[in-house]
Amino acid sequence: xxxxxNALMGAAMTALxxxxxxxxxxxxxxxxPAAGGDLNLPREKVKxxxxxxxxxxxxxxxxxxxxxxxxxxxxxxxxxxxxxxxxFQAMTFNGSMPAPMMVVHQGDYVELTLINPETNTMPxxxxxxxxxxxxxxxxxxxxxxxxxxxxxxxxxxxxxFVYHCAPEGMxxxxxVSGMSxxxxxxxxxxxxxxxxxxxxxxxxxxxxxxxxxxxxxxxxKYKDYDTPGEAYADTLEVxxxxxxxxxxxxxxxxxxxxxxxxxxxxxxxxxxVHSQANRDTRPHLIGGHGDYVWETGKFDNPPEKNLETWxxxxxxxxxxxxxxxxxxxxxxxxxxxxxxxELGATAHFKVEGKWNDDLMKQVKxxxxxxxxxxxALRKGMIPG
Amino acid sequence: xxxAAETTVLHVHTDTLRxxxxxxxxxxALVSIVGALAFGLLGPAKEAPTAGIEAPxxxxxxxxxxxxxxxxxxxxxxRPTNAALRTVSLDRPLAIMMHQVTVGEYQRCVADxxxxxxxxxxxxxxxxxxxxxxxxxxxxxxxxxxxKLGTTxxxxxxxxxxxxxxxxxxxxxxxxxxxxxxxxWLAQYTQESEREDVAERAPLPVGSFGxxxxxxxxxxxxxxxxxxxxxxxxxLAAADGTQIVNCGVRVVQGSHRTYVSDFVRDAxxxxxxxxKPPSNLGFRLVxxxxxxxxxxxxxxxxxxxxxx
Numbered sequence: 001x002x003x004x005x006n007a008l009m010g011a012a013m014t015a016l017x018x019x020x021x022x023x024x025x026x027x028x029x030x031x032x033p034a035a036g037g038d039l040n041l042p043r044e045k046v047k048x049x050x051x052x053x054x055x056x057x058x059x060x061x062x063x064x065x066x067x068x069x070x071x072x073x074x075x076x077x078x079x080x081x082x083x084x085x086x087x088f089q090a091m092t093f094n095g096s097m098p099a100p101m102m103v104v105h106q107g108d109y110v111e112l113t114l115i116n117p118e119t120n121t122m123p124x125x126x127x128x129x130x131x132x133x134x135x136x137x138x139x140x141x142x143x144x145x146x147x148x149x150x151x152x153x154x155x156x157x158x159x160x161f162v163y164h165c166a167p168e169g170m171x172x173x174x175x176v177s178g179m180s181x182x183x184x185x186x187x188x189x190x191x192x193x194x195x196x197x198x199x200x201x202x203x204x205x206x207x208x209x210x211x212x213x214x215x216x217x218x219x220x221k222y223k224d225y226d227t228p229g230e231a232y233a234d235t236l237e238v239x240x241x242x243x244x245x246x247x248x249x250x251x252x253x254x255x256x257x258x259x260x261x262x263x264x265x266x267x268x269x270x271x272x273v274h275s276q277a278n279r280d281t282r283p284h285l286i287g288g289h290g291d292y293v294w295e296t297g298k299f300d301n302p303p304e305k306n307l308e309t310w311x312x313x314x315x316x317x318x319x320x321x322x323x324x325x326x327x328x329x330x331x332x333x334x335x336x337x338x339x340x341x342e343l344g345a346t347a348h349f350k351v352e353g354k355w356n357d358d359l360m361k362q363v364k365x366x367x368x369x370x371x372x373x374x375x376a377l378r379k380g381m382i383p384g
Numbered sequence: 385x386x387x388a389a390e391t392t393v394l395h396v397h398t399d400t401l402r403x404x405x406x407x408x409x410x411x412x413a414l415v416s417i418v419g420a421l422a423f424g425l426l427g428p429a430k431e432a433p434t435a436g437i438e439a440p441x442x443x444x445x446x447x448x449x450x451x452x453x454x455x456x457x458x459x460x461x462x463r464p465t466n467a468a469l470r471t472v473s474l475d476r477p478l479a480i481m482m483h484q485v486t487v488g489e490y491q492r493c494v495a496d497x498x499x500x501x502x503x504x505x506x507x508x509x510x511x512x513x514x515x516x517x518x519x520x521x522x523x524x525x526x527x528x529x530x531x532k533l534g535t536t537x538x539x540x541x542x543x544x545x546x547x548x549x550x551x552x553x554x555x556x557x558x559x560x561x562x563x564x565x566x567x568x569w570l571a572q573y574t575q576e577s578e579r580e581d582v583a584e585r586a587p588l589p590v591g592s593f594g595x596x597x598x599x600x601x602x603x604x605x606x607x608x609x610x611x612x613x614x615x616x617x618x619x620l621a622a623a624d625g626t627q628i629v630n631c632g633v634r635v636v637q638g639s640h641r642t643y644v645s646d647f648v649r650d651a652x653x654x655x656x657x658x659x660k661p662p663s664n665l666g667f668r669l670v671x672x673x674x675x676x677x678x679x680x681x682x683x684x685x686x687x688x689x690x691x692x
Contacts, residue, residue: 083585083652083663219506258577328566329573350573355564362565365462367619368626377628 039109045069048100051250052205052262054273057103059200060190065107067152072099073115074124074143074165074179076228081246082253082344086214089228089235090178090251091124091165097251098208098275099163099181104155105188111152112137118146121229123167124174128153129316130161130183138166155185159298160317164277172239172278173232176213178251180277182206182317187299191321194302199292201271201321205262207347209312209334210251211244211279244279247334247343256347262332264324266353272332273297275317281345283320284309284335287328288349290320309335326360327353437492437532441482442671443599445548447474453555455542455635455643456616456627464561464568465620472543480540480548481668483590483601484513484609490525498528502649512587513602515664519610519634519646522667529669536672542613542635544670549637550597552604556641579640585663608638608651608662615643638662 044066049055072093079097081088093099104110110131116124123144127136131153134140141149165179191199215223215234222245225231238245249256256262264270269291274283292303295310297318304310312318334345369376454467488510493499500521502514517525522539529537546553559571585606593605603609613635618627636644636651642662644651651662 085585220503221505261573261577326566327564328569348573350570351566352570353566355566362462365459365619366617366628368628 039067041065041067041109043067043069043111046102048072048094048102050094050096051098051100052207052256054101054103054204054206057186058105059186060198061105061186061188063105065105065109067109067111068102068104069111069113070102071113071115072126073117074120075117076120076122078226079178079251081212081214081248081251084222086222086246087224088177088212088214089225089231091122091174091228092178093126093165093181097178097210098206099179101181101206101273102183103186104183105186106155106158107188108155108185109152110155110183111150113148113150114141114143115148116143116145120145121227122170124165124179125167126151126163127166128161128163128183130155130157130159130163130185132156135166136163142167155183157298158185158187158300159294159296160184160273160275160319161297162275162277162315162317170232173235175278176211176239177228178210180208180210180275182208182273182275184273184317184319185299191299193292199303199321200269202268203264204271204273206273207249207256207275207283207332208251209274209276209281209345210246210248211276212246212248213238213241214245216245244339244343247281247339247345249345249347253344254346256332258348261348261350264349264351266324266327266351269321269323272320272322273317274312274320276312276314279314281312281314281334281339282309282336283312283318284333285320285322285349286331286333287326288322288324288330291323292321294319324349324351324353326356327351328355437529439533440485440489440529440669442479443482443548445478445480445598447477448547449473450547451553451555452543452546453557454616455556455613455641456618458618458620459561460620463563464558466557466560467618467620469555469557474544474547476673478540478544478547479671479673480544480600481670482599484607484666484668485522485525486510486590487512487514490514490517493525493528496528498531499524508587509589511590513590513607513664513666515587515607515666516649517610517665517667518649519644521649522610522669525667526669537669538672539610539612539667540670542611542637542641545609545611545637548598548600549603550600552596552639554604554640587664587666604637604639606638607664607666608636608642610644610665610667611635611637636662636665 046055046068048070075092075095077090077092077095079088079090080086090097102110110128112126114126123142125138125141125143127138129136131137137151137153141151143149161183163181163183165174167174193199213235215231215238217223223234246253272283274281290307290310292305293307293310294301294303295312295318297316303321307320310318310320328351330349330351332347332349333340339345449471450473451469452472453469456467458465458467487504487508490499490502491504491510494501502516502521504516519539526537526539540548559568559575561568587607591601593602595601596603611634614629614631615633615635616627616629633643633645636642644662644665649665651665
């Protein structure tokens, strides 16, 4: 069992191997921008928002490269993940599953202050799939409870990229406990089709999918734990079976349904960013399509067009654009429908607007099969 | 009952077998009528226990007019609509279980080998409603109870349930459909999203949701109840009044009404479309009223000239 003491010892041992590099760039006690003085670029502080929403940002920009400052505060917390009240020891960046989405432009520098408050029980770090070197930044950002660190990396390539916590000795556990997010690096001239036509979105939503592994007791009921450390051994056993007990969008079964359903209007173009930091998924918009999809999430590749379902490989984030054409209710699902319906991987869209009879029309409503036709009800018969 | 018949038989001498049989038949018939009368005239008391099974606590309700909107899928000129809200009255008194069938009661049926074994939390108290049961499981229980008690038990119809729900009955009126089908879907979705969430989703001990104006416990709480009524689809404008009845799907009642396939035990993934599905599926039964008990109501109607 991992105790706080063990974990801290382990982290300390690992940190020693990177000691030299760490010390050279370790922050001083006062967090001033002085450390980034070598770049001589303008700075912008970005305030992150809770998913599925994304902070305001430009798509095409006329500005030059900047240093974008972000802050993530790590929070270990007990959450409820389904309607039956099943609890879960979650590890999060900024208290949400997924962590907030960051948006910058190609050539920008991302300066992240990562804070691990002393109320937490474990060391954490961060690995940006968009970054280059040091295990994505993981080797340079180990923070024990009570510590913070500042990392800067250059966003040199465009696309949607996962970021996640990855502390040695317990990497998968942190990832499937909720500690992942996405950073989108946009081309400076905005998104384009293969033949150079500009693509703009009116709205953007960020869906973070999680495979969760919750231990059960001898009666088959999900177990409840007071601390992450107490949950570790049992959870690891379920993880090693590779079959999740829950597959959820944004942290909880039904998180993006009912009053929290996503919304749009007919004629609006929506950008849907979908991340899965650990396991494959295949999003599908029931009643709609992916007009332009960067399945792998990398904007240097031309988007695929008119997809019914797209594939997000585990450990990545993809992006899809769709302009709604019909009003009504849509479901946005992981199209392994067992995972969608039985395990929780379903979100909804409420779309306002005018119905288009040209695209679809119920020519005749359901009615009894005419008599003399095969399958018609005979008088006095009750089917089913 | 049988003691009296046996006494009669004992007193028959070596007369012809025919006489003896006649006497036996007469005695049995007489005792049966007396017995039935005795049972019928007794108020909502418990029946005599049979083979260790306690008869369930019943609420007996006399017919009274009540508001009711038929269940099913109705359309008018190809557009979805609601059936009309009517004032109706049952044609016989209703004897309905005071509380939902409990874990303990259902497990006794399972122990007898008459009910399918359904997953139950070993730590669940026996006085909690039995949930996670399908319409088929409920019928297996009803058949077993009927055999045990010698009376006929069955699921209530939707009308009977609505009557027993009293002030807790909820008029499930759907948004009307127009030319644009999406408007109805959006209105339904919003309606379902705004439904008050019951604070506690897990089943609670009998009585936790209180007693209603009919003396019935826990109705329209966090357990939805199976009815015997089938899903019906009807075009209200159709001249011949034909309807499609699908008895593979049954009406489920609770704080709102829905339709669930008869084999489903956990409606979590459906039942109320994209809205909030029933938290729990359980049931309570009605005791079939013997035919003769309907006479007073029928007589009254005849006298008033309002037959049928």
